Amino acid sequence: MNDFRNRQTILIVDDAPENIELLKSILEKDYQIKAAIDGNAALRICYSEAPPDLVLLDIIMPGMSGHEVCRRLKANPDRRRIPVIFITAMDAMEDERLGLDIGAVDYITKPISPAIVQARVRTHLALYDQTRELESMVAQRTQELFHSRSQVILRLGRAAEFKDNETGNHVIRMSHYARLLGAASGLGEKALDILFNTAPMHDVGKLGIPDRILLKPGKLTADEWAVMRQHPQIGAEIIGKHDDELLGTARAIALTHHEKWDGSGYPAGLAGTEIPLMGRIVAVADVLDALLSERPYKKACSLEVAMEYMTSQSGKHFDPALIDLLPSILPEVLRIKAAFADIEGAPAVKAPATELHEQMRRG
Structure with missing residues (x-):
């Protein structure tokens, strides 16, 4: 088993403590678990210096709904890539479509199956890791191109100065x-x-x-x-x-x-x-x-x-x-x-x- 400090972090958001405990019991062997009982607390954790790697999000909560939490998270350029999985009793097809349309990567209906929760979480964390690796490679290549172009610009600029008999x-x-x-x-x-x-x-x-x-x-x-x-x-x-x-x-x-x-x-x-x-x-x-x-x-x-x-x-x-x-x-x-x-x-x-x-x- 990996060192606890190197485990990925799952944020569970639900206003019912018993639901949080159930999901925690399913996942805590393999992941670090954080919890929030309302939308504001969930966003504070997501916007912190140690954001979660994935969010399990209830929809029906007092105050800010899960839909609104997801919308705000996806509107934040620094946090929009965090995968969100809705876990809810709302099982109508239009409910699932809405959840996916506002940015969730998956939709699990209650009552939950532990095996399904584990499989979905594992899959989307793997995809998230792959996405971050690709973005890192693209960022590195972009920086290399920026540096190369910058050097060309600097040399041309200096050429113009030398032609002008300046330093x-x-x-x-x-x-x-x-x-x-x-x-x-x-x-x-x-x-x-x-x-x-x-x-x-x-x-x-x-x-x-x-x-x-x-x-x-x-x-x-x-x-x-x-x-x-x-x-x-x-x-x-x-x-x-x-x-x-x-x-x-x-x-x-x-x-x-x-x-x-x-x-x-x-x-x-x-x-x-x-x-x-x-x-x-x-x-x-x-x-x-x-x-x-x-x-x-x-x-x-x-x-x-x-x-x-x-x-x-x-x-x-x-x-x-x-x-x-x-x-x-x-x-x-x-x-x-x-x-x-x-x-x-x-x-x-x-x-x-x-x-x-x-x-x-x-x-």
């Missing part, structure tokens, strides 16, 4: 800044992982800009600037349209990270919340790192000057709600900046706002 560490730093800002704005872990792994692709469209324009040391002419402004659309075309959430987000970021809150950005002149949140976050992270970093055409700004500029652009270039969150992440920003520095001790300089505007136009 590859820029995409690393700004991706960390974007994740910090996303967390401060309330994004969940899945969304944060996607944001972190797609932010490096924001400037991939620069691969399509001629070097004579991209690497020009002086100011761009109006015609050259018109070509430069095409890089978000080029980036979106490089990535393409996909149902995949990772690549879809990368495309949205590449296409919208130069849009501005007041509608004066490009390529589509989107304004406010028309701009996807991921694009708005990356816009802030990208410019913040550009200000704090030394480039061939400028020195690094001090944190004070960079924050003055970012604040001055709140409600203009940037989402004001995101700018309001910047001070809360600055300690981590400085830690990341030091960890992924390009040149130790690069001097920070002050520059007037007009000069900063010109520097940022090339970003």
Whole structure:
């Protein structure tokens, strides 16, 4: 016999204690048994950190019926896969059909047969174990694919930065800044992982800009600037349209990270919340790192000057709600900046706002 601690757990839900005792006597040799005498208690056990592996559920109970318990359990994404077997005196065909329609895997009528209860429980636990194993394999494979795609995205992003005569560490730093800002704005872990792994692709469209324009040391002419402004659309075309959430987000970021809150950005002149949140976050992270970093055409700004500029652009270039969150992440920003520095001790300089505007136009 397996160690008691390794036994699967059965939750018996019935308002009649004698029914609980009967089912317990049939199953306790092979399984751990938990019990509840009403629907609320049953859901508390199911939602706990140690949920049961299967639920034996009566239908007619005072307060919350077994049907309602099953409906609520199946509506919970984290618990809906727990198999539910109804055990009830309601033996009409329509009763059985209803029980199965709302998510139960089986339906046993009273008076019960111990052999049938044992066989049904054993079968559905085996199926549940198989399902969990398959889901684990799928999750592992999905994670492997996510990692592979993320590496491709990162490498393409770094390629775009090197072509622009900037440092590859820029995409690393700004991706960390974007994740910090996303967390401060309330994004969940899945969304944060996607944001972190797609932010490096924001400037991939620069691969399509001629070097004579991209690497020009002086100011761009109006015609050259018109070509430069095409890089978000080029980036979106490089990535393409996909149902995949990772690549879809990368495309949205590449296409919208130069849009501005007041509608004066490009390529589509989107304004406010028309701009996807991921694009708005990356816009802030990208410019913040550009200000704090030394480039061939400028020195690094001090944190004070960079924050003055970012604040001055709140409600203009940037989402004001995101700018309001910047001070809360600055300690981590400085830690990341030091960890992924390009040149130790690069001097920070002050520059007037007009000069900063010109520097940022090339970003």
